[in-house]
Amino acid sequence: MAYARHQSFYLRDKWISKGLKAVHFQPRFFFEENSPENVGLGKNMVMSLRFWLLATGLINEEKVDRRTEHHSTDLGNIIFKDRLLQRNDTVSILHYQLVRNEDDLATVFEWFFNEYKETVTDRDSLLKAFIVWVNKNDKPVSKKSLKRDIDCLVQLYTKEPNEDDPEDFTFSPFTKLNIMKENATENGQEVVHKIQPDIEDIGLISLYYILLKYSEENETSLISLDEIVQDKYLWGNLFNLSRNRIIDVLNLLANHKKFPLEYVRTNNLDNVRLPQIKPIEFLSYEYEVEIERGTG
Template identity: 25%
Template sequence: MKYTFSGHETFYCRHYWLKKGYDFLKEGNNFNDPDAVTKLGVGKNMVTSIRFWLRAFDIIEETKDNKFATDLGTNLFEDESWDPYLEDINSIWLLHYHLIKKGWASIYTLFFNKLKNGDKEFSNEKILRGLTYLTESAKQETPNVKTLDNDIRVFRSNYLQPRKSVNIEDEFNGLLQELHLFEEIGKKSLVVQNTDREDISIELFLYSILDRFEERNSISAEEIITSTNSPGKIFCMTEHGIIEKLKMIEEKYQGITFSENAGVRELQISKEYDKWNVLSGYYE
C-alpha cells in the first residue's frame, strides 16, 4: 500500500462533519460545486477536509466520476439507521477501527500497527522519526518535515482535548477524543492507554474479528492480540481484556468456541456469521 500524508488541510475531524458530509452527498451535491461552501456552512479549506475525512473513515468511496457510500456509511449515517449523530461510544470505536484499517490516512495505520509496538510514550519528534524510517524502509518517497509535522499535529488533535482553546466548541468537537486512547504528558508527549476496554461491546469486538479474519474458521488468540489491524492493535487492549471478551463471545454466540488447551488459545467459528448483522444486533 502506498503511504499517503496530508489532505486534511490541517483540520482535525469535527464530531458532526461525517454526518454533514454524508447528507451533503446523499442530496446529490458535489464537493467541487461552487456553492459547496454555502451548503456545508464552512470555509473552502474545510470543504476539502470534510471530503478527506469521509474517505479516511471509510464512509465513501470515490472514482473519477462518482462518489458513493460504503456499507459503513449507509449503516451508520442514514437518518433511520444505527447512530447517525454518533451518540454511542461504540460508533466512535467503529470509526476509529475503520480509520486504521482503511489506511487512507497513513499516520493512523502506521502508528497503531507499527510505531507503538513495545512503546507507550511518544514525543512529536519520536513519531516524526518513526514515520520517516517506515516510509524509507518501504522505499517510498518521504514527505517533507512540514507535511509530517502537520499530520502529527492533526493526529494529536483528533484524539486529545486541547489544553487551551479560544473556541469552546473545539474542546468537545474532536471526533475521537471520547476514546481516551492517550494521556498527554507535559506539552508534547503522548502516552498510550492500554486497558481492558470494557466500553467496547461484544458485538463490535466480534465484528472486528469477522472483518479482520474474513472467512477464517480458526483464529489464534495471538493473532487477535498482535497481528496487523487486529482488535488488540487497533483498540489498544490488554491481553486480559481480549481473553475476557473472547470468553463472553463464546457464551453469547452459538457455534463460536474459545479454547485454552496446552497453552494453545484459539477461537473456533463453526457457524457463519455476517459481520454487519452482528453489529446491527447491538444497535437494535
C-alpha cells in the same frame, strides 16, 4: 501511501453527520461551489471532510456518466443511523477503518497503531520515528507534510471538549475512546501516552465486528488468542489491549445472545471459533438497519 490529505484538520464533532447527509441528498456535493455554505464549513474544511469520509470507508467514489460522484457504502448506510457518533462502538469502527487504511489514504494511523511500539513519547520523537519509517518504506516525503500527519494524529485522539464553552464544537469525537492522552510534564514538555481503555470505552459490538472482518478477509473461522493480541488490525494493536483484557472481552462475547463465539483448544493453543455471519450483516443486526443481502 498517502500523507497530509486531511488539510491539517482533525475530524470534528458533527462532521460525519454533515458529510453523510450531504452525500445522501447530493452525490456531487463535494464538487458544488456552494458546498461550504451548505454545511457551514470553510472550503479547506470541506476538502478535509471528504478525506475523512473516504478514509473511514463511509463513502466511495464512482463514475456516473463520466462524472465523479460519492455514495454511501454499506458501512456508511449503517453508521448513518448513528451519524452523530453517540455510540462508542461507532467511533471504534471508524478508528478501525482508519488504521486498516484499506484504500491507502491514511498511512500515519496504520503506522502508529501497528508499527510504532513505544507507549510513552512526544510529538518530536513521533515525527523523527515516522520520518525514518517513511524513508525506509516509501519515496522521500516533505517533513512539513509528515509533521502535519503527526499533529493531526495526536489531536484526533486527544482534542477534548472545552468544558467552559458548550458552544465549542472543535473537539474530536475520537477522544471518547481513551486510547491516547497528551499531558504536560513539570518541565512543560507535552508527553503522548498510549492508553489501555475500558471495554465500555470501545464497545463490544465494534470488537466483535473487527474479529468478523479479520475472519472474512483471511477466510478462516478460527482465530488464535495470540493473533488477537499481536496481529495487525486486531485488538492488541488497535486498542492497546492486554492479553488479560482481551480474554475478558472474549468471555463476554461467548455469551452473545444471537451469535456466541466459542473457545477451542488445539495443540495447547487458545483459539476462538466464530459463527458463520458476514461482518456487515452482524453490524446491521446490532444497529437494526436493513441492508441488501449479498453485498460486502
